[in-house]
Amino acid sequence: MKKLVLAYSGGLDTSYCATSLSKSGYEVHAVCVDTGGFSKDELIKIEKNAYQMGVTSFHAIKATATYYQKVIKYLIFGNVLKNNTYPLSVSAERIVQAIELIKYAKEIDAEFIAHGSTGAGNDQVRFDMIFQIMAPKIKIITPIRDQKLTRKQEIDYLKSNGIDLSWDKAKYSVNKGLWGTSVGGDETLTSHLALPEEAYPSQLQNTKEEKLTLSFKMGELVAVNGRKNDAVALIKQVTELAYAYAIGRDIHVGDTVVGLKGRVGFEASAALILIKAHHLLEKHTLTKWQLQHKDFLSSYYGMHLHEGQYLDPVMRDMEAFFESSQKKVSGDVFITLKPYRFELEGIESKNDLMNSKFGSYGEFNSGWTSEEAKGFIKILANSQKIYQQTHSDS
Incomplete structure (x- = not known):
């Protein structure tokens, strides 16, 4: 048997990969890297389905804290929004997932590693680059890309092998993680159609305004409404608070790594609220030149991350600059949550450079x-x- 690690999420593409590779003589070890997008019950269901598809083993890697420390923290420090819109929810996730996958493949001495990316998107670049850089001797297998499969062909194949998990009902492709949820559908393949209300994960439940206080220490979120916790828990808390207001929806149009224009819907309430709140605090506590150079580097950092260049040492150089710039970025930011939007009210900080004694x-x-x-x-x-x-x- 040829030992193979499969990046497995339980969706249609990775389900096809799990089944077809198992039947092709590979010893498939399905690995799900959780970057904040799965509940305990969902992981149990994903594991059950994986074994139904013939995998030898299933392993879930909890990487949410790693995701925050290695990537999200710097996205906040840099106020990174791709094309001034998108908080890099999926592209940031894929980097962490790829690193965790290849580390696991090396641990179990796998000869092969596989993922379910197509040949038209960004994920193939991110996964392949990380895999090739970290383990050049492990062969990469990509059934969906290599066989140029359509969604219907994948479904028909799975059904012919006795696996029918109601794939036809999934009208929208949804990818959920700590830093936001991406939503793709027929509308995002056009240039003019908006996603319908029901396509987004949250629905408006609360129309009454709610005050929110975010506390930062050296650029990192340390408390919500006066209650301290670790950053991951606080990001989840902000997401839950904003969920009832259906905040953070938008459609991003950008350039893919392979040269195509791409359009994707997303809902990233915590990401947008935290980036805007953090940026406001910086505008009060950093100098003009710090802010100018941060804006310049933030664009580069976001682009490099988006295109899978995370392992280039220039990324560590930029992170060092971001880290240094946060020494005085401490204080409270006051926000009001409203249906579909939020307002930044102001800040309070002992490092506020808008000090009245100077004029x-x-x-x-x-x-x-x-x-x-x-x-x-x-x-x-x-x-x-x-x-x-x-x-x-x-």
Whole structure:
């Protein structure tokens, strides 16, 4: 038997892989890497189905804390939103999952590793790159990509092998994790259609406004409404609070690694609330140049992560910069939750640079005289004045 580790989520693609590879003579070890998207009952069901499909073993890896420490923390530090919209929910997950999968494959001396990605998306790049970099001698197998299978062909194959788990009823492709849920469907394959209300995981339940206080210490979330807990638990708490308001929905349009334009719906309430709250606190506690350079690096960090470049050492360099920038980012951010949206009310921090003793914007100053202000402005305008007078005829 050829020992093989399969990235297994229990969905249609990985179910096809589990069944077909088991029947092709592989000793399939199904591995589900949980980055915050599965309940205990769901994992039990996934394991039961995996054995029904002929796998030799099933192993669930709890990687939520690793996901936060290795990736999410820096997405918050960097206020990373792809194309100013998407908090990289799925792409960030895939990196952690790929690393955990290849580590497990090496532990059990597997000769092969497989995943259910197609040949048209980003996940194939993320998985393959991590696998090749970390274990170049382990052969990668991708049945869906290599056989160019349609959804119908996969379903027909599974049914012909006695496995019918009502695949036809899954109208929308949903991927849930700690940092958000992605939603794909017929509408996201177009450029003009919106996802219907029922496609999103949350539904509006509460129309009464609710106040929320998020406490940060050196850039990390440490308390919600005054109650301390670990970051993962607090992110889940924010998600649960925002769930009743159906907050965090949007559709992201972006460039895939393979050169195609892609469109995906998502719901990421905690990610959007935390990034916006953290950014507001930074605007009060960081200098102009810190904020400018963070914006520049954040775009690069998000792009590299999105395209599977996580293991390049430049990522550690950028993370070191983000970590250093958070030394004074501590305080409380006040938020109001409303149906389908949230509002940032303000902050309170001992490191607030908007300190009235230095003056009040548009009102008064105590740090310089009016004559000093005039001289400063004259010097500031000097280079442009020279340029304009030199090129007055152009």
